[in-house]
Amino acid sequence: MNSPSDLCARVVVVGAGMAAHRFCSTLSALAPGRFRVTMIGEETSAPYNRVGLSSLLAGEAALHDLHLGDPGQGVESVLGTRVTAIDRIARRVTCADGRSIAWDLLVLACGSQPVMPPISGCEAGGVHAFRTLDDVHALLPAASPGTPAVVIGGGLLGLEAAHGLALRGATVTVVHLASHLMERQLDAGCGARLAEQFSARGIRFRLGASTQAIHADASGRACEVLLVDGERIPADLVVIATGVRPNIGLAQAAGLDCGRGVIVDDWLRTSDEHIFAIGECSEHRGRCYGLVAPAFEQAESCARTLAGQPGDYSGSSESTHLKVSGVALYSAGCIQATAEDEEIRLEDSGDGFYRRLLVRDDRLVGAVLYGDASDASWYAGLIQRSDPVGELRAHLAFGQSFVAAPTVAVDDRRRQAGTPRIEETEVL
């Protein structure tokens, strides 16, 4: 006679990041006892809140604040080892430590890795990415008062790193290729306000600036950053935050269809119906997401599918929630206005309030909020549901409290699936 667990489908999750953790906890809640789940993570630490790394760097949070907790009953965690191969015929994964684990269903939650710019000197000492707990542990001792530091990349991660380093006393310069900060999430007006705000805290910016090389001293440690225009910026510490790339090597080797990420359908299934992909490594309808809210949505949707409540994941609103020492910032959806987009703007120089909304065909397609992001989830919902905004338009920029009528009702299932929980919506 088989033990009860022998009758359970075996689920192996490749990765132990935030998407993997959310998947496991959701599945065990929805279908307790029906699956035997193994979560395999490369990092040695238990799943943690990657979003909190900037707070850790800034000294605003402690390590234990970042722990995500128990991934759920019946979930086995295998940490500190990397999956090296997938055997789709035998339905097994092989780990770097030699282990081989069988699965009935496989979930890829491999995440992404930093992209290093094609410049010389990236290998020098004192040059770090800003991605993992290990990165933060490496940065912390180096960021002492007065340390000249350069952050390459003025996106969300780069700014978080710059802020954290500045709080630690470093003299920080951010070098950014685009003409305004966070150009993927913010319009130029908001980017300019953000730069003003950060400048007021002593962070310097080189915008529209291209890095040519990182120079190291005789000991092999970074000492300055050379820009293409010839400017040299002293830098004992260099953080590279120029973007990430989905981890698809494993899937490619297994013969799964990949684009930029592992291609999945609306049930988060890859080209192998027994293999799923969620989070930053997946590519859904041609889009790869780098934010936590879509990862959570995919994780939950995938878990529901496995639990017998097939999800109908149709994509996420890309939203960014940044809170840097009092600056509330949020962006969602489309950022750059196209010819058919209609732009609504609300600004107040009295308190630095800024909002810019994009409307296309009577639908809200983009929102940038600065100074007060309290309406972020409302906008996220409008963008996601693609509700007509005609009736709301007169007060759309002023927020939900100005709109007399209740927002358009959605059925419960869609609300669960569709509305991101904004407090957790941050970059992974």
Add this chain to the structure above:
Amino acid sequence: MHGDDAHPANRGRLCSKGAALAETLGHATRLLVPEIDGQPVDWETALAYVANGFMRAIAEHGPESVAFYVSGQLLTEDYYAANKLMKGYIGAANIDTNSRLCMSSSVAGHVRAFGADVVPGCYEDLELADLVVMTGSNAAWCHPVLWQRIIAARRARPDMRIVVIDPRATATTEDADLHLALHPGSDVLLFNGLFVHLMRSGRLDSTFLAAHVEGRDDALAAALADAPDPSAVALGTGLSRNDVEAFYALFAHTERTVTCYSQGVNQSSAGTDKVNAIINCHLATGRIGRPGMGPFSLTGQPNAMGGREVGGLATQLAAHLRLDEPAHRALAQAFWASPRMVDRPGLKAVELFDAMADGHIKAIWIMGTNPVVSLPAADRVRAALARCPLVVVSDCVRVNDTLAHAHVRLPALAWLEKDGTVTNSERRISRQRPLLTAPGLARADWWIIAQVGHRMGWVQDFDWRGPADVFREHARLSAFRNEGSLARAFNLGGLADLTDDAYQGLAPVQWPVPPGSQQGTARLFGHGGFPRSGGRARIVAVSHRQPHQTTTAEWPFILNTGRVRDHWHTLTRTALSPRLSRHRAEPALDLHPEDIAGLGLREGGIAQVESRWGVTMARVVADPGQRRGCAFMPMHWTETLSSRGRVNAAVNPHSDPISGQPEFKYTPVRITPAPFIWQGILLCAPTVTGRPDCAFHVRVNGGSHTRYIMAGTDWPRSLTERVDGRVLGMTLPSGLREAHYTDPARGHARRLFMDADEHPVALLALWPDGAIIDTDWWSSTFDPAHPINAAMRRALLAGVPPDGATTAGALICACHGVCAGAVTRAIEAGCASVEALGRSTGAGTGCGSCRPELRRLLDSSQHRALLQGTMGSTTATAAVDCLAVPG
């Protein structure tokens, strides 16, 4: 501000304008020192300049090359001084008055019928009458205190009937037992038909006719030719035969009938004939000068009557003396010992400015009136003033449309500073006592006129120590040789020897006050005694004729003009009151809803109204009370306060051939949508200066701020640029911070400017023409005196309260400052009658002119309730009073 409870005319009740007088007393807009070419000068310099200018013109071009244009705002003493200087000393009659624009058809009609300009009855008659006929009068708005007396009388005697004859449905017609919405200009036909009906129904008073009246047969023949039967009247007036017959029957069998008439009758190219058509019916039935009956002209200005008494019209001499009677001229010359007596009539108002436009008038002195706004074809008036070599204006304000053309500005007294007498519609002379000390160098008009007279060489003749001296002289002239063939109805002999103290304490009294008496006379002509040869009144043969200018395919609409409830004349005073500016903040074009649709207009949009004479613009308001093909615009707005609201630019200058009164009530026009792409408002602190740089704007006193209501043809560039000290042509103080909201695809732009202490300085909001934007909350909230936090800034940009609170709504009761929101809440709390609303909110308990609007709100809410079925059949619910509802 309280009325005088003892005064017989109003028993202490004030209209909304009187009640708001305290809000208009500031000196900010006052003219405080004399000016020549804009430079302040002392009185001596100014007076000498005026006297020399007039003397030079007279010397070079004769006495008819100079003119005075005066007003019903002058006191009788001022008027007397001006008239005396012109007619007895300059020796011409080019003195006319804005009374020409409101009362001259009544004057002419009275003179034709009675031999003198006499209102036979008194206000008490309106309370004693069993039938009050109001024709061409929106008394509920324009004579609200009197109207409420009438309404109170009907409440006390429910059998009393009120018939209102007016092409428009108005607040007055709402109280009518019968409203005859006749075709504009068809009054003569209606009253000729009445005359015929009275004859046929045996109602003519043959005894009275035989003893006191002449001309009956000719007049009856003319009436019969016009109106052989009620069907003909119905056809010509556009009324139903039933309504015509009902009115005729009511009039015929009601002995105690008063027929009131006002501007709807007077302001017509047939105004004098209309007046006589009405008087004819009263003379023919002997219903005149007896309690509760008579024709009753309701006058339009504070002291139009006083002006008429002193002869302040180009067609009169003085004190009811006739200019065309050599014996009367000799009498006046003897009394004044005048060096050069006028011998022929002068130019009436419209003619006067026409002559000026043609270069014949070399010097004009305008006193207390604003002809660039108030005369018809007003662009021509403006051009005339621009051409006149010497323009002197006496006024209490420093800026108005007319003062813009003045070479000399003379600071006169304002209403509460004046000292003298006025006369009302029932011939009652009242003392006007000064409550306030004159500010700056402002002086009484009679003093200014006398001082100019001195400098023109007539020191003894204008040597008055005070207004009592002037009044006594005026009273003596009225009694001078007032007997036999020179007898006049107007006689103040009993007041000719008043001491200064007696003058000071003079109680209101109705003239005539013959020598030896101090008692007035309530009614005249009840037993004949008309001041015509033989003592007989004349029934004047009149025939219906079309207005001088009629509609055509090119000019298909009839433009009517008149007053709104809380404003007065050309807004120089009432626009100073935020409260009075709330009921109607801007000029509106009232049109029937189907005409709005037919013309391609939109309610809330701006319409252009164009005539042969000029162009004006106003906001379109749907009014089912308008006849199809008719439009109404208020007369009040000026170019000082609005870019295009000066309606008289478009109004027809054609005048009654006898009275010279212009046909304000009937101008053929065409109406088109104005080509504006945006509308907007700009709310400003006093530190913001300038005039909006857009095609259409109206300035409104918002109390704490100045508000501009605007529209334009081009999207202003300054909306999208950062503030550089100017926005939409207005200059802002420096160092401001800004918040803004833009939705360019929908045409919305709002900019809020704050100073360093977060006081709002300016709020600009623009929206596309056609959008429905409620601006009430902005207007009631924007207050530069108080700093605002971020939430309030956001709310101001959003245009709605931050907490979802309701806005106050439009002002309903100006006397007590009650807005529509409070009234609606009281109705919802159970108030089911106008009286209950009054006890609950105070609304309607002042002058009463908002009572029709209160009833409309009640009716519409009860109608809604019935539709919703919440009131069912329990009409008792509707009658529940609500004493307990807090105000």
